[in-house]
Amino acid sequence: MSGTRAAIRYAKAILEIAQSKGVADAVNADMKTIALTVTENLELKNFIENPTLKVDQKQSALLEVFADANSVTKSLFHLLFENKRFEILGAIASEYNSLFDTMNGVEVATVTTAVPMDEALEAKVLAKIATLSDKKITIINTVDPAIIGGFIIRIGDKQYNASVANRLQVLKRELSN
Numbered sequence: 001m002s003g004t005r006a007a008i009r010y011a012k013a014i015l016e017i018a019q020s021k022g023v024a025d026a027v028n029a030d031m032k033t034i035a036l037t038v039t040e041n042l043e044l045k046n047f048i049e050n051p052t053l054k055v056d057q058k059q060s061a062l063l064e065v066f067a068d069a070n071s072v073t074k075s076l077f078h079l080l081f082e083n084k085r086f087e088i089l090g091a092i093a094s095e096y097n098s099l100f101d102t103m104n105g106v107e108v109a110t111v112t113t114a115v116p117m118d119e120a121l122e123a124k125v126l127a128k129i130a131t132l133s134d135k136k137i138t139i140i141n142t143v144d145p146a147i148i149g150g151f152i153i154r155i156g157d158k159q160y161n162a163s164v165a166n167r168l169q170v171l172k173r174e175l176s177n
Contacts, residue, residue: 034093035097108138111151
């Protein structure tokens with residue numbers, strides 16, 4: 001079973017359990033923290049992916065790192081302990097967040113800007129997003145100085161490019177014709 005397919009199965013199972021116990025929101029917050037921590041903390045990522053470490057060491061470390069997590073989240077650690085699958089924890093957390101957003105009619109918009117968004121740019125972006133999607137939107141801002149200015153919005157398979165770099169490319173093509 002591939003890691004991605006397994007992560008989806010675990011995420012669905014945890015979401016069902018969390019829903020049945022009325023704690024899907026709390027578990028979603030835990031999963032966001034876990035996904036972020038595993039992505040940004042290379043030491044933790046290497047620790048849980050290390051095949052030479054015993055699974056009980058991994059479980060106790062995760063229970064310590066995420067001591068404030070919901071009991072449903074902690075049950076995931078136990079499940080991964082039993083199945084020796086700690087390496088897919090980050091993927092499970094991300095999948096859970098996606099499933100939770102889909103269930104609640106929330107779409108994620110990735111907004112790429114040359115500098116971190118300020119309130120004025122965020123207002124422009126939200127106005128444009130309203131024309132692209134009628135769902136509730138969660139914005140993830142990524143910074144890429146290469147776009148020079150403006151913004152690029154990606155929602156699902158749609159993209160709106162209002163970057164200065166894109167305008168320069170268009171101008172360059174028009175001038176070369």
